[in-house]
Amino acid sequence: MKPKKRVTIYDIAKKLNLTASSVSRALNNSSHVNEITKQLIVKTAAEMNYKPNTLASNLRKGKSQTIGVVVPRINQNFFANVIAGIEDATYQRGYNLIICQSNELHDKEVQCINTLINQHVDCIVISVAAEGNDYTHLQNVIDHNIQLIQFDRVADNLETLKVVNDNEQASMEAVAHMIAQGYKRIALLEGPQNLDVFRQRKAGYTRALQEAGLPVSEELIIANAWTKEAGAVAVRGLLNMPNPPDAIFASRDDFSALGVLEVATDMGIKVPDELGICGYSNEAFTEITSPSITTIDQHSVYIGKTISNLYFHEMDNKSKDTASAPKIISIKPKLITRSSTTRI
Amino acid sequence: MKPKKRVTIYDIAKKLNLTASSVSRALNNSSHVNEITKQLIVKTAAEMNYKPNTLASNLRKGKSQTIGVVVPRINQNFFANVIAGIEDATYQRGYNLIICQSNELHDKEVQCINTLINQHVDCIVISVAAEGNDYTHLQNVIDHNIQLIQFDRVADNLETLKVVNDNEQASMEAVAHMIAQGYKRIALLEGPQNLDVFRQRKAGYTRALQEAGLPVSEELIIANAWTKEAGAVAVRGLLNMPNPPDAIFASRDDFSALGVLEVATDMGIKVPDELGICGYSNEAFTEITSPSITTIDQHSVYIGKTISNLYFHEMDNKSKDTASAPKIISIKPKLITRSSTTRI
DNA sequence: TTTTGTTCTGCAATCGATTGTTGTAATTTA
């Protein structure tokens, strides 16, 4: 079976004894087309099941109405939510999304960026991979006159639009909340410190302790407890100390908080009475554990929407040549206090 | 500042006193280009930071090296994982992914499909929205000669490639496992029955009971318990019955299983001794609750890879004109037995 | 009747890459 060719504006034109230009103008609702012929064209286009060739249109117009997104992993809750937010807002403006995942690898990230440049996307949204600190590929994006927006994990030395979370502030509030609940020896499970976001969370933890006049003891700060097994061992070690902590801030994510909860339950330690637990990122399950887990919501979908709006705002300004949008937008995460830290 | 124009093959050609065709051939590593000039072209292309215009290339070649994906929600674990799987496999073949979410709305699904057709994607991968049962838009995809692959939630009456889970078999095994563990009155929290997948799970539940000679009692089958609150009420009602169930199959997902676990713990009912619990979809947290939750893994990333392979296989066959790939691939989910159902 | 203006449609170039055909010079063979 021969692949029947798709209907083009030429086919419509031929059928109506017109030219492609008129058809194009009619379908784009442009001026200078007789109202009657316009109706006729629109009608027959629908009848012939005409679908415009966006490739051709984009080539001619020099833009693709497409936004490229590069994230470390599509199937990580936070990123999936951000993407959902971006999609929602951009779709309404008729934009498409091309999604790539870097798998945390620098080389793949570079490849993704190149593909997106080749695709003539109008904008690239990226949260950089954990690996690598060479950002010439991002500079390349800028050089090709493509709008670049970084979010969450950003390359600081690059002057681009940025949407970030105020990790330090949120962490500080979380720890301050625990202190207010009467916890005095608060341990920290830190995230990978080569990433900015986790350093900020640690800084917030430290600052909260200092402002409350509490000591920061290294023995209460646990690194590299990222697998389920290593986490369990580390937490067990903490809780078996002669002078154990009375609260744990699992700053990496809620999964480690859940792990802590399990170890505590297993050891017969009462949460929140004997041990307070706070996680990070407000995974869905934190609400239905018992006790429910205090955590921090990053407004991930909202971050996505903010990114879209930032882009469209920048576009509108560029065309109007007025003042540009703010370069960095900081989203304040929200502390969600639940049973696991509530003892007053 | 003027937007500096991008380098094209004409720019390269002019610089080297050649024509665009030679440049094109050289960059595509095609035959009939002198090795020395080829080297020269490749070298200067790199120097000039040339990036091919995929739009133009695709327009000319009549295909876009792009696959469109439509899912109800990008940020649902299952779908995010499937997408990750698709992305991984297609990326290696130089394909791009355009992602759309229907938000479970039929109208938006239709719009997404139209956008993808306009974009001249080579293939559309879809899991249909819960809403609506009119599939003319999918027929339209086929009419436009675009490969259509359905997965998970499929429109049965449409003859397309399909990748599905054997929900019935998996559910049957899960319930059979519980029966083998000595549970005798097994309740079912069913999912929305307008969706095939949840009807299949119910069928598996029923079949397992029947094959074991156990009665299927309507009072043990709970519908519409989909919010956290409604679920808690329903489960509490179940467990307060004069003759309560000794196990619950939360066939919708692991979140409802976690909800069951919480209610049970709250009521002082011992899991798994007095109550067995089985969820569905193997969310990450099921492994770290206590007790850990028995669940069913859908191999979601693998489903994504299977979809990609199916597409490429079909393409290869189409060009070779040999036998076509099987129309329906059924992936067997894997029962993961954990503490919540293990009492022997 | 001539001029000016308006409204619509056609013509043709353009976006950037690809590719079948043609032309030319170099190389090989008879």
Add this chain to the structure above:
DNA sequence: TAAATTACAACAATCGATTGCAGAACAAAA
């Protein structure tokens, strides 16, 4: 040395839509 073959590169058409400019048809004004 002439003829045949090969290797390379130029030419030009093409993909489908857009758009500045030109021109035709008609109406209104002078």
